[in-house]
Amino acid sequence: MAKEKGRKLVAQNKKARHDYHILDTYECGLALMGTEVKSLREGRTALVDGFVQIDGHEAWLHNVHIPEYTQGTWTNHSARRKRKLLMHRAEIDKLEAKSQETGHTIVPLAIYFKDGRAKVEIALAKGKKEYDKRQTLREKQDEREAQRAISAVKRRQRA
Structure with missing residues (x-):
């Protein structure tokens, strides 16, 4: 083996x-x-x-x-x-x-x-601390929303 x-x-x-x-x-x-x-x-x-x-x-x-x-x-x-x-x-x-x-x-x-x-x-x-955890979650959510917006713009440009 x-x-x-x-x-x-x-x-x-x-x-x-x-x-x-x-x-x-x-x-x-x-x-x-x-x-x-x-x-x-x-x-x-x-x-x-x-x-x-x-x-x-x-x-x-x-x-x-x-x-x-x-x-x-x-x-x-x-x-x-x-x-x-x-x-x-x-x-x-x-x-x-x-x-x-x-x-x-x-x-x-x-x-x-x-x-x-x-x-x-x-x-x-x-x-x-608890506020650090919330801040991390907020940053991840903001990053996700930014990526969605960028991909939506790219989709519109292709169409």
């Missing part, structure tokens, strides 16, 4: 981009059990409540739900266990220093397979 190439998205955390200002992103590996990998390959996971915590110079992914593998036996994993992130020491130290600042947190943005290996994209983020 040929080795997979490219990036295959498993799950994305759209809520994180809505709730936080993304300051910096990192790609890191995941230390997983075999049944977790099989469950991910089926495309089953939820990142909504996930967060990253740095404990003893190691990064840990908490609250990410990877359901038990349906054909698993007694070797099956628990669905919400904490999972170790595989990162370089310098990146972990940098994240730890930045996350200590007030209002900063580390959230997972996506889980995907890259060349057959499970990866997670995490972000250093700062929480948005």
Whole structure:
């Protein structure tokens, strides 16, 4: 069997981009059990409540739900266990220093397979206030309306 190439998205955390200002992103590996990998390959996971915590110079992914593998036996994993992130020491130290600042947190943005290996994209983020969220929605709506107006003008010119 040929080795997979490219990036295959498993799950994305759209809520994180809505709730936080993304300051910096990192790609890191995941230390997983075999049944977790099989469950991910089926495309089953939820990142909504996930967060990253740095404990003893190691990064840990908490609250990410990877359901038990349906054909698993007694070797099956628990669905919400904490999972170790595989990162370089310098990146972990940098994240730890930045996350200590007030209002900063580390959230997972996506889980995907890259060349057959499970990866997670995490972000250093700062929480948005309610008015920031409304402002972002307003900007998206304005952009959408502008694109509609431009396409309407182009359609009229063609006719």
